[in-house]
Amino acid sequence: MSSNCTPAARITRSLLGYGIIAGPLYVVVALAQALTRDGFDLSRHAWSLLANGELGWIQITNFIVTGLMTVAAAIGLRRALPPGRGGTWAPLLIATYGVSLIGAGIFRADPAQGFPAGTPETTTVSWHGWLHFMAGGIGFLCLIAACFVLASRFARDGRRRLAWFSRITGVVFLAGFVGIASGSHGPTTLAFVAAVVTVWAWLATVSVRFYRTAS
Incomplete structure (x- = not known):
């Protein structure tokens, strides 16, 4: 990163920085609760259930703060993406996900x-x-x-690894979502946890990619 970057670039990088830390924050806070709260079974219970009980405020806060970070990252991505394929839709879709996290915190399971x-x-x-x-x-x-x-955008730009990582993440998260929506538990619940970790890793990777090139 150049030490003489413009004020606009510094703002963009700051916004993208939230995309790097949002996932680790969400996963660490949720996993710490899942492993320590009485009666919670990681192989059966969705993390959304952590919003209940005396300590439910922790997960509610986790949803809202992480959602705000995700929206900030989406704004940074919109600023960093050069004009072209996905320049509008990718940030908008990611921002909508961030808003959905805020909604998930406000309207608890x-x-x-x-x-x-x-x-x-x-x-x-x-x-x-x-x-x-x-x-x-x-x-x-x-x-x-x-x-x-973004997979389509990366493929067009010749970034094949990022393109494939994006496609694989989309497929993994879709499979995890379908599995958890079916109402089954056990391996399906754990698979969804793995899918959540994967998609947060993807967002962090994308944020790092554009953080390095923001100007």
């Missing part, structure tokens, strides 16, 4: 599957539970689309 401790295995879905699912579904689909839009 309902207690279910015995979590928090004492919750029945089957519960009725509330209005905010439905809005949580809707926000997540829209955000996931937008993020998947962003992977393929």
Whole structure:
């Protein structure tokens, strides 16, 4: 990075920096809760359920802060992308995912599957539970689309590794989303966790790529 970069480039890099740290923050905070909160089973319970109980504010904050970081990264990506394929749609899709994370924090998922401790295995879905699912579904689909839009852009620019990483991430996240949406648990839940980690790694990689070239 040049020490004499323009003020505009510094702003762009600052915004893209949020895309680098958003994923690690989200994963570390959620995983720490998943491994320590009483009654939470990583192989059965979706991380959204962590928004319930006395410590639910931690995951709610995690959703909202990470969502804001993702929106900031999308703005930085829009500023960094040269005109051409995906220059508008990719940042817009990623920003929509960020907004969906904020929505997921505001409209928390309902207690279910015995979590928090004492919750029945089957519960009725509330209005905010439905809005949580809707926000997540829209955000996931937008993020998947962003992977393929940027894959096309990278392929056109001759960045074959990034193109393939984007395609693979899109496929992995789509498969994980379909699996978790089916309602199955066990390996499917763990596979979705792996897909979440993969897609955050992809966003960090894309942010680093444009952080280095912002001018």
